[in-house]
Amino acid sequence: MYQNDNRDPRGTNVRSLVGRVHPSRRENLMDEPSSVPDLVAAARDGDQDAWNAIVDRFLPLVTGVVARHRLFGADAEDVNQTVWLKLVEHLGRLREPEALAGWIATTTRHECLALMRRRQRSSPVDPGSYGAFDRDPEQCDVADDLLREERHQALRDGLRELPEDRRRLLLMLISDPPPSYTEISRTLGIPVGSIGPTRARALEHLRSTGAIRALLTVHGVA
Amino acid sequence: MSNWNDDEALIEELRAAVASSGAVSEQSRDAARAAFAWRDVDRELEELLSLAHDSSVAEDVLVRGPAGTGTRALAFEGADVGLEVELTGSALVGQVLPGRSCRVVVRSAAGASAAVDVDEDGFFTMIDVPQGTVRFEVALGDTGYATEWVLL
Numbered sequence: 061m062y063q064n065d066n067r068d069p070r071g072t073n074v075r076s077l078v079g080r081v082h083p084s085r086r087e088n089l090m091d092e093p094s095s096v097p098d099l100v101a102a103a104r105d106g107d108q109d110a111w112n113a114i115v116d117r118f119l120p121l122v123t124g125v126v127a128r129h130r131l132f133g134a135d136a137e138d139v140n141q142t143v144w145l146k147l148v149e150h151l152g153r154l155r156e157p158e159a160l161a162g163w164i165a166t167t168t169r170h171e172c173l174a175l176m177r178r179r180q181r182s183s184p185v186d187p188g189s190y191g192a193f194d195r196d197p198e199q200c201d202v203a204d205d206l207l208r209e210e211r212h213q214a215l216r217d218g219l220r221e222l223p224e225d226r227r228r229l230l231l232m233l234i235s236d237p238p239p240s241y242t243e244i245s246r247t248l249g250i251p252v253g254s255i256g257p258t259r260a261r262a263l264e265h266l267r268s269t270g271a272i273r274a275l276l277t278v279h280g281v282a
Numbered sequence: 283m284s285n286w287n288d289d290e291a292l293i294e295e296l297r298a299a300v301a302s303s304g305a306v307s308e309q310s311r312d313a314a315r316a317a318f319a320w321r322d323v324d325r326e327l328e329e330l331l332s333l334a335h336d337s338s339v340a341e342d343v344l345v346r347g348p349a350g351t352g353t354r355a356l357a358f359e360g361a362d363v364g365l366e367v368e369l370t371g372s373a374l375v376g377q378v379l380p381g382r383s384c385r386v387v388v389r390s391a392a393g394a395s396a397a398v399d400v401d402e403d404g405f406f407t408m409i410d411v412p413q414g415t416v417r418f419e420v421a422l423g424d425t426g427y428a429t430e431w432v433l434l
Contacts, residue, residue, distance in 0.1 A: 144317035212299035234297040
């Protein structure tokens, strides 16, 4: 039932791949991407760099889901630590490493709700003193918020899947303040007249990435 | 769902997605990275005790009843060993199943730990339980069992 094989089935040397790409730096959106299954396989073998890359990639998702539950400070840190410890524990048993974002979002939500219910029970006198209880965590706008966190994660993951030139163009287009087409042309070495069409192709490519398709499939849209 | 078929809508949400990825705390990042040190290379699957019941997440309306009873019941199950604990504040009573004398350690991810001897019926009590994210370790003969992590 569980996949408990520590070796990467394709036999690639994931460790050296990960080590070469980012020996100590934090993974960011401009790095050459490693696939999540590759990172999970390397982490199963004990590769701290691969684990750090998983953390860098999915920490915004955990932080986002926790914030949606209006948990802050020590409570937020407790939930965060618990989620990552559980992931370490489950690394060898993840049946679908490519669905890691969903596992993380679900586990984080579960820990948030459990913590909030305990707080609610142990402080019946003045529930209003704790911001988290101003709203029912299960009401649908929170559910919408959580879906948004998963959408954002999928968009960031999809961006990583794009070839570097398209990824750089999209990152320039969304930077703040937005650069002029002249600046983009000079920086990326493409004619001003082809920025529009290239942007359209990059967005089309983004829609067809594995990360976006997986999300749409999970939510029954595709 | 907003419409990702629309280029402008997609660009807008992409902007928000990339912007929100910067809003993580360094404390969270450090804790997440450090969690890897708890990787149990040698622990066999059958030595892991899974959380089978947690009264704080039970959906039962009766259990959710009057708030503030303050006691939390947890049950962990493995292939041939189980562990049940009831926590009230920082004190706990527990039982290893099937009952036998052994030793239980409560270990927090922050590094605190407390150990207690278990009597021949499997019962034990502890008055100063480490808080935060903890796991229970049960030493039975040559075999070490550990529960999954749980936030107290």
